[in-house]
Amino acid sequence: MKDEMKRNNNSYTVNSSNSNLITVNSYSSKAKELLEELDGNPMGIAIELAEKLDDLESVDYYKILAMNSPISRLFEALSITIDAEKRDRIRTKKPIYFQGILRRWGIQTKWKEKS
Helix, strand or coil: CHHHHHHHHCCCCCCCCCCCCCCCCCCCHHHHHHHHHHCCCHHHHHHHHHHHCCCHHHHHHHHHHHHHCCHHHHHHHHHHHHHHHHCCCCCCCHHHHHHHHHHHCCCCCCCCCCC
8 A cells, every 4th residue: 555655646654764754844964054154154155045046147146135134044945946946846947936935935035226
């Protein structure tokens, strides 16, 4: 029955004996270390976001985003975006999907240039 469920559902159950499963809510120690290392360094955060989103030409935008947004929420949105990409759920580009998540959370994603 488990194999049948696996074939029909294409997912694993919560009670799986596989201790190596990574869930949406789990944080690896590497992610925590990265967050602590980059906290307070907007350019480092910007580079990390740009690299993961394959959007290096927008590093300056991500720097502004990092200076004006909660860092943990940025990395949470990044994690969701990467997960969605792995599941072939992104119909646009990763940066657009990422910004959509931030907008839904009420995080500002656009700024006007000062004259």
